[in-house]
Amino acid sequence: MKVLHLDSNHPLLINQLNDLGFTNHEDYESSKLDIEAKIADYEGIIIRSRFTIDQQFLDAATHLKFIGRVGAGLENIDCTSAEEKGVHLISAPEGNRNAVGEHTLGMLLSLFNKLNKADKEVRQGKWLRAANRGLELDGKTVGLIGYGNMGKAFAKKLKGFDVEVICYDIKANVGDGHCKQVPLEELQEKTDVLSLHTPQTPLTMNMINADFINTFKKPFWLINTARGKSVVTEDLVDALESGKILGAGLDVLEYEKSSFENLFKMDESKFRWMRKGKKTNLPDAFQYLVNADNVLLTPHVAGWTVESHIKLAQIIVDKIKAKFC
Helix, strand or coil, X not given: CEEEECXXXXXXXXHHHHHCCCEEEECCCCCHXXXXXXXXXXXXXXXCCCCCECHHHHHHCXXXXXXXXXXXXXXXXXXXXXXXXXXXXXXXXXXXXXXXXXXXXXXXXXXXXXXXXXXXXXXXXXXXXXXXXXXXXXXXXXXXXXXXXXXXXXXXXXXXXXXXXXXXXXXXXXXXXXXXXXXXXXXXXXXCEEEECCCCXXXXXXXXXXXXXXXXXXXXEEEEXXXXXXXXXXXXXXXXXXXCEEEEEECCCCCCCCCCCCCCCCXXXXXXXXXXXXXXXXXXXXXXXXXXXXXEECCCCCCCXXXXXXXXXXHHHHHHHHHHC
16 A cells, blocks of 8 residues: 655654555655646555645545544545545544643643743843732633543643633533533633634634624633634734733644644735734734733644654554554
8 A cells, every 4th residue: 555645754654654564655845736646646645734635636536545644633634525535534633632731731821920921031131020920820710612632631731720620612521520511601701711622613713703702701811722713813912902811822823824834824025914904014913912921922832742743643553554454
C-alpha cells in the first residue's frame, strides 16, 4: 500500500509504516493541483493542515483507502464525500489532549497573576507590586464550551482547585466527575472563566460574537485553545475595551492561515485591513491584542508539545495498523 505524506511529522510515523510494509512517499512542496494529478497512485494520505481535501481532490483519488490527519479534528477534509467513497478517516485527538489541557491551565494562571505583564516590567527595571496583584482561581466558576477530548483534559487539570467546573455541549450526557453538564443559559449565568474546546464547524464559526458575549451575566475571562475562527476578533476587542471580557488567553487567532504555519491570510504588501473605517497595514483589532496587558498570545502551540508530537504520530500509526494490517 502506497502512502503519500503531505506534511512533515515525527519520523517515527514513516519509519514504523515502513516496518509494517507500506511504501511511503513525501511531497511537502507541490501545489494542490499537482498532488491531485498523481493522487490516484496512492492508497493512503497523511496530512496535517496543508490544504483542504475537498470533493474534487477525492474524485481524483480513485484508489484512496484512508486519510490520516495528524491532529485532533478533520475540518480540512470533506468528510461526507470521503465516507461516501469508502475512505477511512483517522485523526488523533488522544495525542494532544493532555498538552492542550496543560496549556489552557497555564494561560489561565498566567492571566490571573499578570505573569506576562510583571515579567516584562521587571526586565525594564520596574518593581510594581500593587499594580501586579493577582487573582485566585479558587471560588470561581469555569465554564467550558465543548466537552470532548480537550475539554475533558482541561477539566481534569482543574480538579486540584476549589472551582466549579461546568460545560455546555451539543451532545447529551457528556458530563462526568470532573465537570457538570448544564444548559447554555446556566453557563452564561454562572461563568467567571470561559474556555473554548470546540472543533471548527458551521455551528462554531463566529460563535463568540457581540450578541453571544452580551448574554453572559458577569464580566468573564476568555481562553481559546480551540479554533481562531470561533471568535470574532473585533467583537472580542470591543468587549475587552468595555470590560465585559476581563482578559483573554488566545492560542489561536481568526487571522490564521488554514495551514496553521503562518498568521495572516494574505501578503501584507497587497492589501490593507480595516476596522471601524480605519485603514491599517495590520488588523486594528490584532494590534489591540498585541498591546493589551490583559491578553496572552501563543502561536497555535497548545497541542504541539515535544511529547504530543510523538504521541500524535504514534496514534496515527496504531490506528492504520489496526485497520489495515
